[in-house]
Amino acid sequence: MGKDYEREDILRNMRISVIGSGYVGLVTGTGLASKGHDVICVDKDKTKVDKINEGEPPIYEEGLKDMLQEVTTEGYLRATDDIFEAVKNSDLTFLCVGTPSLPDGSIDTTYIEEASKDIAAGLKEKLGYHVVCVKSTVLPGTTDHVVMPIIEEGGKEIGPEVGLGMNPEFLREGVALKDFMEPDRIVIGGSDEKSIAVINEAYEEFDAPVIKTDLRTAECIKYASNALLATKISFANEFALLCEEVGVDVYDVMDAVGKDHRICRQFLNAGCGFGGSCFPKDLKALVDFSKAISLKPRILEAVLKVNEEQPIHAIDMLTEEIGRLSGKKIAVLGLTFKPDTDDVRETRALPMVRSLLQRGAHVFAYDPMGMENFSELVDGIEYVDTAIDALKNSDGCVIQTAWDEFKTLKADDFHRMKSPVIIDCRRVLNPEIEKEDVVYRSIGLG
Numbered sequence: 001m002g003k004d005y006e007r008e009d010i011l012r013n014m015r016i017s018v019i020g021s022g023y024v025g026l027v028t029g030t031g032l033a034s035k036g037h038d039v040i041c042v043d044k045d046k047t048k049v050d051k052i053n054e055g056e057p058p059i060y061e062e063g064l065k066d067m068l069q070e071v072t073t074e075g076y077l078r079a080t081d082d083i084f085e086a087v088k089n090s091d092l093t094f095l096c097v098g099t100p101s102l103p104d105g106s107i108d109t110t111y112i113e114e115a116s117k118d119i120a121a122g123l124k125e126k127l128g129y130h131v132v133c134v135k136s137t138v139l140p141g142t143t144d145h146v147v148m149p150i151i152e153e154g155g156k157e158i159g160p161e162v163g164l165g166m167n168p169e170f171l172r173e174g175v176a177l178k179d180f181m182e183p184d185r186i187v188i189g190g191s192d193e194k195s196i197a198v199i200n201e202a203y204e205e206f207d208a209p210v211i212k213t214d215l216r217t218a219e220c221i222k223y224a225s226n227a228l229l230a231t232k233i234s235f236a237n238e239f240a241l242l243c244e245e246v247g248v249d250v251y252d253v254m255d256a257v258g259k260d261h262r263i264c265r266q267f268l269n270a271g272c273g274f275g276g277s278c279f280p281k282d283l284k285a286l287v288d289f290s291k292a293i294s295l296k297p298r299i300l301e302a303v304l305k306v307n308e309e310q311p312i313h314a315i316d317m318l319t320e321e322i323g324r325l326s327g328k329k330i331a332v333l334g335l336t337f338k339p340d341t342d343d344v345r346e347t348r349a350l351p352m353v354r355s356l357l358q359r360g361a362h363v364f365a366y367d368p369m370g371m372e373n374f375s376e377l378v379d380g381i382e383y384v385d386t387a388i389d390a391l392k393n394s395d396g397c398v399i400q401t402a403w404d405e406f407k408t409l410k411a412d413d414f415h416r417m418k419s420p421v422i423i424d425c426r427r428v429l430n431p432e433i434e435k436e437d438v439v440y441r442s443i444g445l446g
């Protein structure tokens with residue numbers, strides 16, 4: 001690719017619009033505004049827009065409130081529900097809308113398509129060069145096959161007038177701002193050198209290696225990253241079952257395995273599996289996509305299968321300890337897919353609770369933040385105000401989320417149970433608790 005632009009074409013303090021103000025969009029907008037860019041966040045939801053303009057994030061992310069307040073007060077960030085105005089008044093647009101799963105597991109690009117149409121309409125009135133950059137997780141080929149034709153239909157010529165980009169996010173919910181401000185790497189895919197340069201300019205103040213590539217490679221990097229992280233978890237979970245049989249602790253094994261810098265210890269915590277809005281959805285989409293292009297996604301299917309079976313394994317462990325569950329009172333501690341969030345999407349608590357109910361148990365659940373959301377997923381369980389309330393007179397308990405407050409539970413708290421049987425699915429407690437007259441079982445602890 002020849003250099004067909006001058007660096008001076010690219011503004012230093014860029015005018016950036018961000019479409020979709022969920023956790024990815026709002027964190028991206030706030031982070032870029034903190035680096036001195038002029039950012040407009042867009043959302044259809046007027047209440048969200050008003051909150052953002054008041055410096056009040058509509059979602060909880062560590063550190064976001066302070067930074068958002070700073071950038072809104074200093075005038076670096078504002079929000080609007082008018083996408084046309086936002087596009088018209090910016091030179092780079094990040095597309096951060098959701099890509100949910102359809103019932104068959106395939107990816108739903110409706111929001112991407114709708115937003116692209118709006119961007120194309122906004123671009124009609126835009127003077128000067130503009131880059132449209134997809135941040136949403138999309139399957140290989142989506143940016144050039146779905147987004148590009150819609151933008152072209154709007155009348156602008158891809159290349160001289162508009163550039164296309166793909167800049168995947170690697171943000172963990174809860175610590176998304178930290179992940180954004182201190183990235184391991186920044187991946188920038190582009191339709192040409194100029195679009196890559198414009199996106200790169202937005203990240204100039206960030207200290208991380210930048211991988212400049214084409215659109216499809218960028219799309220693949222995101223899926224490969226999530227799929228490999230999920231694979232590590234399912235691997236640890238499968239190995240955990242072996243460790244239980246041979247009488248060793250999978251955490252000891254993985255601690256040593258993870259010391260190898262080629263492997264690394266992260267995402268090798270065995271437990272009841274991965275949930276959330278990303279891993280399960282992305283893996284299912286990848287399986288579906290692979291099959292659609294006549295491939296056999298053997299590893300990915302196995303990763304998902306292990307993940308489905310893991311919560312049931314925890315309930316089987318409980319049954320081994322207390323016998324048939326029919327009529328028994330079971331405490332479920334933790335309903336969210338991970339701690340420090342109220343998000344229950346694809347939480348492993350759901351298959352667990354369903355299995356408990358199927359086996360006739362009475363479920364008493366407690367979660368510091370997730371009870372309201374969880375109550376929309378399943379009927380027939382009771383919610384209580386504290387972990388101790390759930391434990392009182394119960395025949396067994398399952399710890400599903402590694403909330404800090406569960407780490408402080410003592411043997412005495414479990415002695416309030418009718419039978420102090422603990423199934424610790426996230427290695428929240430010290431296994432030594434077993435010495436204090438409780439039955440302690442944990443996934444992968446032989």
Ligand code: UGA
Nearest residue numbers: 169170171172173233267268269273274275276278337338
């Ligand atoms: C994940 C990725 O970590 C981010 O890099 C990515 O950007 C994001 O998806 C996305 O695609 O948007 P997230 O879903 O927020 O982030 O949560 P994680 O912290 O990765 O945890 C996912 C699930 O894996 C949780 O249920 C967690 O409990 C489980 N997990 C994680 C384990 O069971 N074991 C581990 O060792 C690590």
